[in-house]
Amino acid sequence: MAQKGAQILEMARKQVDLVARYLDVDQGILERIKSTKRELTVHFPVKMDDGSVRVFTGYRIQHDDSRGPFKGGIRYHPDVDLDEMRALAMWMTWKSAVVNIPFGGAKGGVKCNPKEMSLGELERLTRRFTWEISIVIGPDVDIPAPDVYTNPQVMAWIMDTYSVFQGHTVPGVVTGKPLELGGSVGRHEATGKGVVITTLKACEYLNLPIEGARVAIQGCGNVGSIAAQYFERVGARVIAISDSKGGLYNPNGLDLRAVMNCKRRYDRLLEDEVPGAEPVTNEELLELECDILVPAAIEGVITKENAPRVKAKVLVEGANGPTTPEADEILADKGVFVVPDILANAGGVVVSYFEWVQNLQELLWSEEEVATRLENILKRSFDEVVAIYEEKKVTMRMAAYILGVGRVLKAHMLRGIYP
Numbered sequence: 567m568a569q570k571g572a573q574i575l576e577m578a579r580k581q582v583d584l585v586a587r588y589l590d591v592d593q594g595i596l597e598r599i600k601s602t603k604r605e606l607t608v609h610f611p612v613k614m615d616d617g618s619v620r621v622f623t624g625y626r627i628q629h630d631d632s633r634g635p636f637k638g639g640i641r642y643h644p645d646v647d648l649d650e651m652r653a654l655a656m657w658m659t660w661k662s663a664v665v666n667i668p669f670g671g672a673k674g675g676v677k678c679n680p681k682e683m684s685l686g687e688l689e690r691l692t693r694r695f696t697w698e699i700s701i702v703i704g705p706d707v708d709i710p711a712p713d714v715y716t717n718p719q720v721m722a723w724i725m726d727t728y729s730v731f732q733g734h735t736v737p738g739v740v741t742g743k744p745l746e747l748g749g750s751v752g753r754h755e756a757t758g759k760g761v762v763i764t765t766l767k768a769c770e771y772l773n774l775p776i777e778g779a780r781v782a783i784q785g786c787g788n789v790g791s792i793a794a795q796y797f798e799r800v801g802a803r804v805i806a807i808s809d810s811k812g813g814l815y816n817p818n819g820l821d822l823r824a825v826m827n828c829k830r831r832y833d834r835l836l837e838d839e840v841p842g843a844e845p846v847t848n849e850e851l852l853e854l855e856c857d858i859l860v861p862a863a864i865e866g867v868i869t870k871e872n873a874p875r876v877k878a879k880v881l882v883e884g885a886n887g888p889t890t891p892e893a894d895e896i897l898a899d900k901g902v903f904v905v906p907d908i909l910a911n912a913g914g915v916v917v918s919y920f921e922w923v924q925n926l927q928e929l930l931w932s933e934e935e936v937a938t939r940l941e942n943i944l945k946r947s948f949d950e951v952v953a954i955y956e957e958k959k960v961t962m963r964m965a966a967y968i969l970g971v972g973r974v975l976k977a978h979m980l981r982g983i984y985p
């Protein structure tokens with residue numbers, strides 16, 4: 567995994583070098599934004615249920631706060647790795663900038679296997695980790711959120727622990743909280759919904775009818791499953807969907823209600839439970855005959871090996887970093903229209919921002935208010951990226967980077983260097 571993390575970081579840094587060609591940039595500032603601003607590594611003890619004490623390693627990596635407080639998720643996973651955290655923190659900075667919300671980028675995590683831990687152990691781990699990183703987080707400084715294998719309950723423990731030490735309740739220290747503790751309506755579905763909003767914009771731009779369009783989705787978690795349901799609502803046909811163990815395929819469109827029931831009941835996708843469905847592997851899914859392909863699971867799945875066989879007309883990146891730079895070039899040559907991750911999956915951070923704003927102002931917005939604001943921001947951001955795509959004749963990813971990295975560089979230049 568450490569090697570994979572190093573590769574992902576190299577990819578993230580290479581993307582910055584590529585975009586620098588289009589921007590009037592000071593080499594020193596470029597070096598600064600290719601590195602992280604602040605990195606905290608902590609080793610901390612946790613009392614386990616059997617009476618033993620285990621020491622865990624965790625990180626909070628802060629990439630950039632030139633445009634506003636650091637913002638980014640906390641991940642609990644056995645593969646949590648420093649270099650991968652650095653890359654993910656960097657991507658958060660560009661994502662906040664592309665959609666023009668006043669946040670920077672950060673990421674954090676603890677190397678652990680939450681699937682093998684009891685609820686009590688997870689709570690003790692979370693509370694101690696929060697205490698360890700409390701010197702660098704805060705509602706005006708750095709605001710964590712859920713990521714892989716962390717959820718609203720974990721956010722509630724973080725909020726509570728931080729608040730205990732402050733002596734008063736501080737809901738704005740994390741987003742993705744339960745609704746009862748100041749979470750925002752619409753946060754749970756924001757990323758999947760944002761994937762569909764940006765896909766609709768892409769289809770409109772390409773004159774591709776969404777009615778009946780064939781969609782293949784890799785991943786059936788928060789992003790994949792919610793995107794699938796919104797795709798159905800707008801008239802598209804979800805012909806394939808998968809989880810880590812494999813997927814289901816029906817060229818005429820899957821019965822999504824049966825798919826979701828099966829996933830809920832058995833925690834896997836079984837062809838016998840979904841009428842007309844046949845099994846498909848994760849590798850096959852990416853190469854299916856379809857109009858829209860949505861990788862919504864993990865990084866680095868579209869590579870130079872399979873990119874030549876991708877048949878979709880539009881690739882919408884629900885996951886972070888699903889396409890390698892080599893694959894990007896191949897897709898561009900083939901004329902595949904890519905909606906890049908920092909735009910396609912930005913719905914989550916946008917509604918996280920809404921949650922933070924509501925917490926600071928002690929307001930509760932309605933579902934309609936959240937939905938309208940989200941749609942406006944994503945549609946405007948899509949139009950801004952397309953304008954650069956047309957003007958500079960670059961790929962959509964490069965256009966999004968020109969917009970996002972450009973905004974961050976501008977902030978650095980305006981602020982200047984102290985002293």
Ligand code: NAD
Pocket residue numbers: 714715757784785786787788789790808809810811848862863864865884885886911912914915
């Ligand atoms: P999740 O844990 O809810 O779901 C992940 C899904 O991917 C699961 O269905 C899992 O079975 C599947 N999966 C795991 N390993 C796989 C593999 N090797 N091959 C195929 N499928 C595999 O996670 P999520 O929140 O849906 O996040 C998915 C992606 O979207 C991640 O890259 C995440 O960083 C990105 N993302 C999520 C959000 C958000 O708000 N949840 C926001 C922005 C980006």
